[in-house]
Amino acid sequence: MTADEPAGTGAGPRIGVYVCHCGSNIAGAVDVEAVRDFAAAELAGRGVVVARDYKFMCSSLGQELIEQDVRELGLDRVVVAACSPHMHEKTFRGAVGRAGLNAYLCDLVSIREQVSWVHTDRAAATEKAKAILSGGVERIRHNVPLEPVVVPIDPATLVVGGGIAGITAALELANAGHKVYLVEKDPSIGGHMAQFDKTFPTLDCAACILTPRMVEVGSHPNVELLTWSEVVNVSGYVGDFQVTVLKKARYVDTELCTGCGICQEKCPKKVVDEVFEAGLGYRKGVYTPFPQAVPKYPVIDRYNCTYYEKGTCKACEKFCPTGAIRFDQQDELITFKVGNIVISTGFSLFDARRIEEYGYGRLPNVFSSLEFERLSNSAGPTGGRVVLRDGVTEPRSVAIVHCVGSRDRRYNAYCSAICCMQSLKFAHLVKEHTAATVYEFYIDMRTPAKGYDEFYQRLMDEGTIFVRGKVAAIHEAEAAEGAAGKLVVQVEDTLAGVQRRIPVDMVILSAGVEPRSDARDVARLFGISCSADGWLIEKHPKLDPIATMEEGVHIAGGVSGPKDIPASVAQGAAAAARVLSHIAAGQLELEPYKASVAATACSGCRLCNGLCPFSAISYLEDRAVSEINPALCQGCGVCVAACPAGAISASGFDTDQILAQIEGLLLEHVGPAGPTAGVLA
């Protein structure tokens, strides 16, 4: 189809052009009326029959304007010059659809994100907006009607990561009656929350509110819990993902194991627990990370097992009352299909060793926040006694340092959002467990959520001493300072304007949160993006924080940025709600951007066959041509560009569309069928 004979009409195209002011967002930097006049005058010869501007094209009145013109002026093409297509393409395609025009005969060109918001010279910005509009008009002359691809939605969902966000998502989905695969790489679900004693600001016992949910999700008939497992491959697309999970050998037959714990009791191998106990406590070679673990089945750590090291021991096997130990168990690959995915793989804590001047790892009585969580936990290594590294001495003074690894350009520029409240909680717990004087060293106190500032007030009333200033260094007191054996916190008190050296027995470094070290691998596995920091990127930071650019892949909790428990829970539930809306609809419409081969033009060279990573292209031996399976084609267009015969076309992004857009963008050089005065070179 040539540009001058579009879609079934003998005459030229009838294009409507709509230029949006976006309030002052566009009109503030672009002469919108001039762009409109340019389209009406200069592009009339290119098929533009009407050009209008409007304050907010996306408003219902703006959309009605388009609908009315389509109906009354018989428009067969619409170009809207406004914001990014990622913002409102659907809006305007919906509008022309309501007016009876195929939605794909409407395009949105960006003169906001690409012009008014990034350029300051009004004249130059206006000329660029004209060029972009001209490119859009030339391109749309070649648009053809398309129909969205309708995909059925498999009602099963994969939830990756069994922290509080993932547990919440899994429960919402399972309670709605749908199958959920909950994959957790550790031996138990629970995530970070399982390590805490109390939660701010309510001081709820973390285990008391978390473990019932763990048990519920672990025993839910609709939930298939895959712990000690990792997702290793994902293919397909929304509605029909194929997932492969590596189920690592537990060396325990979960059919027989009753979770009695005798194996852990009898195991002679003691291992420092670097994960759950933050290095403060021990676990055995065969273990569950904590008593309320879900599932209850232990795991044999084969790298810390006397049998695997020396070939003899098998104490666990000997004492197991049900004969559940299986030293010959192998890793397993499990595959299944799901329609949607929720990623809730969480975050890591900043490693305070990186800040050398704070002495963590060098000065024994400098503790990380996670260590303190375990110290203060009644189920922790000290039974909840807050003591120094010697394990017996109660501190008489404690310093809590905020913003460790956060709001510091050397490490992470962002605010970790949870540390102020976490630090206040620590202060409260220290006071609850000891008679110590507590100092909080903060840059700014950030307590902006329900009950948070009230908690801060309460801590002030409790007598915690707040010193505003970033701690410069922590070192051992010198004998001359009269505080032998103590640590000295060096800080500039910015409210009093003085340097202070405060001797304390114990320092707690309130570590910020960071993306997990494998965040990029997770992003790649699921085909989504990370920020420069390593947080997974949401589809829209405000309006769609739980969706991603990959349809059907959702994110919840700390994986997309620092979050406290309420926010993580809310996101888990929100992601589940989005998945449920897909399941309830039963099907989803996807963009019909697919490649196809014109068999008559295909020379059968097979060059394209090896280019497709989705194996969508096959060679038909009998007809000696290649063929593309539209169900497998993801629409990248590599084969289109590679075909030496030009036999492959790409719906929505076809070669003639792009070439025409180039011409349109370079209007002032190519020249339309008329004068081009005013178009900037």
Add this chain to the structure above:
Amino acid sequence: MSATDTGFEPTLIGFTCNWCSYRAADLAGTARIKYPPNVRLIRLMCSGRLDPVFVLKALADGADGVLITGCWPGDCHYLVQNRYALRRFVLLRRTLAALGIEPGRVKLVWASAAEGLRLATEIGTFIEEVRALGPLAWPTARRDRSMAAGPPEDEAGVGETEGAEPGGTAVSTPAVELVEAVP
């Protein structure tokens, strides 16, 4: 826009991919990061969709340079398809050099969806690089419709914008003497 000695304002065409670099351009906008207006972007689904013909067409139609952008290697939305953009980029530079056109008129920049600042900075850098190269006088530029439209020297028609850049310099500038080595 910044005036230079010659008043030459290059025109650049930029190809972006739907998932990373176009999103980076969106982000640059949302974050109000400023860059010069010389570049005009085209959205493709993947940098691997880039047909070298698109680049040659842009240069032939009057672009002074072409920017090719996509997801970082390893981060391609379509797994590995951006590597074809890289291959075609290398081939394009060799082809341009053989045609007597500075290979530096084509540039490849990776930008993730989070790198609005990086994309804006790279656009600014590339504009200056092409400005230094001067206008591209592609031998077939300005034929087609412009031939029918009227004498070619009118078309650059820039006079009205501030700074009054001399139009038509592109036509008179001799073709390139500088040919870079293949990267």
